[in-house]
Amino acid sequence: MVGTPADADAGGVPALGPRQLGVYFALMEAVSLLQHQVEQQLRAEGDLSYVQFQLLARLASAGGDLTMTQLADGVVYSRSGLTYQAGLLEKAELITRRPSPDDERSTLVAITEAGLALVGRVLPGHVEVTRGLLFDSLSDDDLDHLGAIMTRVRDHMRAQPPRSAVPRKRKPSG
Template sequence: MTDTHAGADPDADGVEPLAPRQLGAYFALMEAVSLLQHGVEQQLRAEGDLSYVQFQLLARLTDAGGPLTMTQLADGVVYSRSGLTYQAGLLEKAGLISRGTFPEDERAILVTITDKGAALVRRLLPGHVEVVRRLLFDALADDDLHHLGDIMSRVRDHMRAQPPRSAAPRKRRQAR
């Protein structure tokens, strides 16, 4: 069921504004995500000197159980190619990942978590879980958790049905 303005007037661009409940849900979601990400980022910086994105990359590599391409990582963490290349460079310099060419396609770069990187994820995980539990899950009853998981899975799947960011053509720089 959608919450729409019956007969709401479009703005100057012809776009119908969000209904009050839609706007409220959007702002609550964005604030909750920002607060959760801030809490997680603080824990990761304090305990492991990692950014949230760096931890996401290491966690994805750990979860994958093997190497991933840079494109798979970019799509998985929803991060720009250039930003990912920069972050991967920092992680490689710290000895947490290694990068190499893909035998079947030399254009693709394979990323592998090192033993040092896997050990860091294992060390950070208890604190990470504590922060997530305290900030997110402690506020929810079991039924709430079921509904939240269902809702967010549907929203994520809807968003993921769009072509991945890696499939978008790169923007060309204009000549000056």
Template sequence: MADPETTPDTTDEALAPEQLGAYFALMESVSLLQHAVEQQVRAEGDLSYVQFQLLARLAAAGGRLTMTELADGVVYSRSGLTYQAGLLERAGLVTRGPDPEDERATLVTVTDAGLARVARVMPGHIRVARRLLFAPLSDADLHHLGDIMTRVRDHMRALPPRSAAPRRSRAASRDAARAATEE
């Protein structure tokens, strides 16, 4: 296995045939799975894929997250998330309001109607995931896939785009600003 610390990532050399094959297989698999999920959540919940992700993440997090936490979790632009949250709010599936712990943050809360929509869509979502992703895998394959994709995700998040970068807390930002002025 290549050492990411010593393997240059800025080279213009072509990918090896095995790398190119793995890349195309991954991208095609992700596209096929996402397409099937998009069809399922649209048909069973009248939701876009992103809207389903937002509602499902809120439900999994106990019902409340900040807009930044949502954007970071689904790797979606903050402006796009604001638009999607607005659509969900108009549909009565979420509410938005100030975060009592951070006046700069907007807190998104899933409503009972939003939880009911997730509950309605989730069984079909599970069927799609099982049929397309998990059916061809053994238990050992699943373990390896989980390990591999966790490492890939963690590597990608080491230098994330802005929407995926965890936002520093207000205290950390204040401490960094103070340290910069003291130098």
């Protein structure tokens, strides 16, 4: 994996250079450290997983119903995993699910008052952790640069078809 970009591994793919590898590992470590602290805060203050918080926060900010597909694409989570998480949130009466009146294949999801209250309760701690670990270390210029870079990277990644558009693999019948 390490080498000059002209080097290729056994699969013919150019190796990452030392600078690229360093940036990759720094990014992954920073994301892991931030996500770990956020997850601890969410568990302690709301008994929520990070994915559950993402779902509730997206629904709270949507101002209305979202489809399960919109949620899955928005939080980058598997369909089956999202269905399971939505079931837990529905059982806790934090969301509701219902068939779409416009598309029988779609399920609409909405946040309940209890869900909104929970988001309101955990959000200050979430902001505190995020600010303390990420934003406090950045100048205004750093923030502008990081925002521009991460937006460009995200948009490049999102240019691929959404995961919901990828056909499911069928198990061989036997």
